[in-house]
Amino acid sequence: MNLKAVIFDLDGVIVFTDKFHYQAWKKMADEMGIYFDEVINNRLRGVSRMDSLEIVLEQYEGEPLSQEKKQQLADRKNETYRELLKTMTPADVSKEVRDTLREIRGRGYKISLGSSSKNAKFILERVNLLSAFDAISDGTNITKSKPEPEVFLKGAEFLGEKPENCLVVEDAEAGIEAGISGGMKTAAMGDAVKCQKADYTLTTFADLLKILI
Ligand code: BG6
Ligand code: MG
Numbered sequence: 001m002n003l004k005a006v007i008f009d010l011d012g013v014i015v016f017t018d019k020f021h022y023q024a025w026k027k028m029a030d031e032m033g034i035y036f037d038e039v040i041n042n043r044l045r046g047v048s049r050m051d052s053l054e055i056v057l058e059q060y061e062g063e064p065l066s067q068e069k070k071q072q073l074a075d076r077k078n079e080t081y082r083e084l085l086k087t088m089t090p091a092d093v094s095k096e097v098r099d100t101l102r103e104i105r106g107r108g109y110k111i112s113l114g115s116s117s118k119n120a121k122f123i124l125e126r127v128n129l130l131s132a133f134d135a136i137s138d139g140t141n142i143t144k145s146k147p148e149p150e151v152f153l154k155g156a157e158f159l160g161e162k163p164e165n166c167l168v169v170e171d172a173e174a175g176i177e178a179g180i181s182g183g184m185k186t187a188a189m190g191d192a193v194k195c196q197k198a199d200y201t202l203t204t205f206a207d208l209l210k211i212l213i
Contacts, residue, residue, distance in 0.1 A: 003185065003212060004165040006104060007137070007155040010115035012045060012171030012190055013205075015092055015123060017085070024081035025056055028073055035059040045191060046172035048116050048145035049074050078119075085119060088126040100206050101132045109212055110134045112155035114168065114175075116145040135159050146174040149182030156184070167211065173197070187211065 011017045022041045029036035036056060044052040053074050057065070065073075105111060112135040113120060120138035124130040135158035142150045149163075156163045168179030171190035176197045179186040187208065188198035200211055 002165055003109070003167050005110040005112065005156065005159050005161040006167045006169060006208070006212065007112045007114040007152050007179075007184070009046065009168075009170045009172065009175050010113060010117060010120050010123060010138075013169055014097055014129065015088070015127060017088075017123065018045070020081055020084040021052075023084060024077045025052070027080050028077045029056055029059075031076075032060065032073070033062075042191065046116055046146040046170070046174040046178075048139060049078065049118065051145060053077070082119065082122070085123060085126060088123065090128040093127045093129055094205070097205050098129070098132070100208055101129075103209060104212055105132070107212060110159045110161060112137055112159050112166075114152045114155040115139065116142070116151060146172065147177035147181065149178045149184075152179055152182045152184060156182075167200075169202070169208065170198070 008014055021044060022038065025041065026036050034056060036059065040055065043055055053070060101111065111133050113133050115138045118139035121136060135155060137151050137155035137158055141154055144150045152168055153163060156166050163183040166184045167187055168184045169187045170176050170179060171192050173192055173195040176186050176188055176192050176195060180197065186198040187200040187202050189202040192198065193201050202208060
């Protein structure tokens with residue numbers, strides 16, 4: 001094994017925006033009379049905005065919706081989500097995460113983001129963490145979201161590294177699957193641990209320092 005770079009998912013790994021996604025989808029669903037709960041929200045991890053909408057609409061019992069209407073619903077959710085993101089500050093990133101990212105770089109590894117979110121840069125700016133990354137691959141540079149490996153392959157490409165030399169850090173099963181099909185090593189934390197598909201399991205974020213020696 002010759003790890004040279006690390007590609008981090010954002011939501012659920014670096015920051016915890018799940019609650020904002022939940023609140024924003026819940027508001028849209030309530031307005032449309034659609035049932036939505038935390039279990040459904042869990043299925044949206046790593047999934048693009050439009051694919052997430054399709055999962056939310058599985059509970060919709062009204063007339064078929066046009067593509068235009070679906071776009072409006074996704075836009076409405078995103079407006080609410082962006083308002084909630086504006087409450088984020090640098091205090092929303094733990095000292096452990098900041099110190100670990102700095103130490104990983106200090107040990108000579110390159111760092112990329114690999115997030116399905118089109119709001120990724122906005123979030124990293126809010127929490128003052130943009131400069132911790134050598135490259136950003138996010139929802140704005142991909143056509144297929146996780147479990148397709150595109151976002152991670154782009155991250156590796158932006159860093160100038162081969163996929164097999166990259167470690168993907170993920171909290172979503174779809175993200176671990178994406179890392180595996182991209183030919184990368186994978187480390188699971190949070191929700192992704194239970195699928196038992198990753199090469200490594202992280203109990204804490206700083207556990208990365210035991211892998212990246
Ligand atoms: C991922 C989240 O990071 O980004 C998903 O885990 C979300 O839940 C996806 O749907 C897309 O986010 P955005 O910010 O582009 O709507
Ligand atoms: Mg995630």
